[in-house]
Amino acid sequence: MKELSIPLLTEQDIDCRVQSVSKAKTGRVGAVLLLYKDARVDMRILDQVFGPGNWQRTHEVINGNLFCNIDIWDDEKKTWVRKQDVGTESNTEKEKGQASDSFKRAGFNVGIGRELYTGPFIYVELADGEFYPERQGQKEVFKCYASTKFKVSKIAYNERREICDLVIVDRNNKVRFNMNGHAPAPQATQSATNGQNAQGGQSTNQQQRTAPQPQNSAQTGGAACPVCGGPISEAERRYSMNKFGREMCRACQKNA
Structure with missing residues (x-):
């Protein structure tokens, strides 16, 4: 097995998807993002590393669950080496x-994309026009519009193949998450701005002046969690930065 020769994923190999949307105690709405790889990436890397004729894919049902087998030919041992895992259902097919x-x-078991497990907790504040509320019984939930898209614009790894730098942008290529810095506050989308102006709301300039600014401990004298706005101690801040790559209070760390 040539696990060490498997290339690290590039920005083009990684999908960035919204896992959940919620409103913080401050009233701001934000989204948790997850990093994914596409199955076509696995096929390309398997072809690239082992050769198109030196690996094969099969599926089998075990106890009612669908498993995938990736068999890779080991030329030294003259045998097939198998990696196997089970899948979960999608929301469509x-x-x-x-x-x-x-x-x-x-593919993760082969070593493809395993570095994604080392990624930080990714939380971005959403702007008006990127999300909408929806009633589910007595509960109000928030969802992103289909047009709300994010992508990885920069990713880097250390010598242990762990993510050490990550920048995520929106569909307008504006930075929304910076692992080693603070992303600027999101601005209302053009459609949302036009809608407010048509209804006699604030102008674009007024919205920009009043757009909520993300807080961090440096801006608030070490007192506020940038996720929920609650108090955060210096010990919590250091622990959160080391484990998640971003400042969070203890309560938000439990939900991360």
């Missing part, structure tokens, strides 16, 4: 979703 997911999970 059940069988196809399970097959694709199990293939990507088996």
